[in-house]
Amino acid sequence: MPSAAERTRTLVQSTCSAVLIIPGLDGAKPYQLMPDTRSVGPDGEVFLAFPADSPAVRAAAHAQDDELTAVLEITDVAPVSVPHRIRGRAWLSGWLTRAPGGAEPGLMTLRLEVGEACVDDLWGAETVEPEDFATAAADPLVEHEAELLQHLHSAHSAEVQSLCGLLGERAGGSPAAGTAAGTTAGTVAVPVALDRFGLRVRFTGVRCFDARFDFPDPVRNVNELRYAMQTLFEAAAG
DSSP: OOOHHHHHHHHHTSSOEEEEEOTTOOSOOGGGGSOSEEEEOTTSOEEEEEETTOHHHHHHHHHTTSOEEEEEEEEEEOSSOOSSOEEEEEEEEEEEEEOSSOOSTTEEEEEEEEEEEEEEETTEEEEEOHHHHHHOOOOTTTTTHHHHHHHHHHHOHHHHHHGGGGSGGGGSSOTTTSSGGGOOTTOEEEEEEEETTEEEEEEESSSOEEEEEEOSSOOOSHHHHHHHHHHHHHHHHO
């Protein structure tokens, strides 16, 4: 299971939508506070690039030596169509300053020094210490997860559906009472999350529930993932 710090780091380094909340900044539209890019520095600080005329940049410039508090809120939405599509949120609060150095033309980089962080996702709700966030690593599949889930859903839906046979009584039926492999009639399996430890599938129908299918060993890249998925599907078929 990934730690809370790893899950938070993964969300920060993903393509999930994010908005910067600055208390007292009135009149700014939410889209004006969505950073163009974000990255994590060596000490766990988060660098956010905004248009140079952004309200966030102006607020940081006007703060000068004063401490400007801000919260980065990240919302993770499943890249496939599924009930209850929001998979999680993360919040990183701290102090915002203008970062030295250049950025792309027309952009300004702001630095968020993280003082507190928390995550509430499919694994649960937990707080994250700033030092743990700084040393955590993002999941190696984060850059490819959305594409991989969409591919599984569109090209391998039958194999994903077959995973229901590994659930036993949790599937809500048996081969004799339902359809093949113990799948109750009307149950649809949708791959909803993927990380180096395994695949999470959401089963919908009469009732909706998630099931985790762990890989034999954590994967380090897409090539290892292919082998892990093949092993999982073979177990379901056999």
